Amino acid sequence: MASLHLFALTLASIILALITRIVSVVFYHRRNRKNAVGFFHPYTNDGGGGERVLWCAVKSVQEESPDLECVIYTGDHEASPESLAARAIDRFGVKLVHAPKVVHLYKRKWVEETTYPRFTMIGQSLGSVYLSWEALCTFTPRYFFDTSGYAFTYPVARIFGCKVICYTHYPTISLDMLSRVNARSSMYNNDALIAKSVFFSQCKVIYYKVFSWMYGIVGSHAHLVMVNSSWTQSHIQKLWRIPDRITRVYPPCDTSGLQVLPLERSTEPMKIISVAQFRPEKAHPLQLEAFAVAIKNLDADLPRPKLQFVGSCRNEADEKRLQYLKDRANELKLDNDVEFHKNVTYSNLVSLLGGATAGIHSMIDEHFGICVVEYMASGAIPIAHNSAGPKMDIVLSEDGKQTGFLAENVQEYADAILSIIRMPVNERLEMAAASRKRASLFSEQRFYQDMKAAIRPIMLNTSQ
Secondary structure (H helix, E strand, C coil): CHHHHHHHHHHHHHHHHHHHHHHHHHHHHHHCCEEEEEEECCCCCCCCHHHHHHHHHHHHHHHHCCCCEEEEEECCCCCCHHHHHHHHHHHHCCCCCCCCEEEECCCHHHHCHHHCCCCHHHHHHHHHHHHHHHHHHHCCEEEEEECCCCHHHHHHHHHCCCEEEEEECCCCCCHHHHHHHHCCCCECCECHHHHCCHHHHHHHHHHHHHHHHHHHHHHCCCCEEEECCHHHHHHHHHHHCCHHHEEECCCCECHHHHHCCCCCCCCCCCEEEEECCCCHHHCHHHHHHHHHHHHHCCCCCCCCCEEEEEECCCCHHHHHHHHHHHHHHHHCCCCCCEEEEECCCHHHHHHHHHCCCEEECCCCCCCCCHHHHHHHHHCCEEEEECCHHHHHHHCCCECCECCCEEECCHHHHHHHHHHHHHCCHHHHHHHHHHHHHHHHHHEHHHHHHHHHHHHCHHHCCCCC
16 A cells, blocks of 8 residues: 555656646746747648748748748758748749748657558647647747648647647548548548448547547637638638638639740640649549540540649658559550659749640549649639539639539549540630639739738737
């Protein structure tokens, strides 16, 4: 009994010492906050729309509050202020006012999806808490700006005395995800083994409900929430329940640089472009299968089109997905009809878009769809998934004219591809022109204006 009492006393002492240590660390860093904005973006080499938002957000802050230092928290150890500033220009055409400071993170593995084969969402979310602790202990800014969707970091940033700003591309969990699990639909985020089982599906529903409750609590700690679309705004308002702190800021799309491309372009062969990171949710295999069906049903007197996959790989898992696409193209005997362009520069991307007649997108519930806007601005007719951002904000009629196609399955995508191929040139140019006009609503300049208007009230006291 005495030994048990001694053990309990020792354990209590250890816990008390740990709590005391944590409290002292937090108070030290709260007192030593820097007049800076810390951008939490662990992957600064992902090459997607999220990275474009990061650099445009940095530029917005630099222009709006020049006395604030901009700091990037990144897990890319080779990143330097100069290399990141150069990357912003080379990959996205964004010229920063000056190079940002870099804080390297060494615990990024805790937010890697491969670290959590099961319970990935909660694993990555709790891992982000640990990663943000490392970030804020290394450098504590006045403003913590999350541009990657790690909502579980917000209470940590609040504890360190930071004002929390976020740009949310999509909710980590949504009511749509819950409904799909209830319906036992197999997807990239719902394993077929679980989808086939009533018991496991119900367990996952409970897991999702608990997670959505936690997600709502941590998200509500943000002082300012910017969302990128009507779909995201609707879901975040329901989950976080802070509508007065949520504002919609459409993401920056390079419409001006792409709108100078000529609408008329060579169709020998006709090129269909797909711009997306090689991530599972982007559903590249569906595009490949649809292209194969379109080729199979192509009129004999029409030339075979080319499908161009353009994207970046973040890690080994993305590389494997890219290799699978190459192998599948060979199996479908499309190796001469499909091209793969990995990690291209911004200038090369513009060149590829300028040669494409159509652009294909197939992610279900894509929060916004920057690539769809880029297709439209460049003069490529979009074939996008009939959900979320493309459906609600982007591929809508302009002056009563059709701006593109929406599809949901292989056959619908194949039909849309064939419709564009068979379309008379004058009709195709008319649709491309209407599509381009629609895209002007989502310009990079509009993003800067809306971003600055959103952050201005929260940063008014910077110099005081």
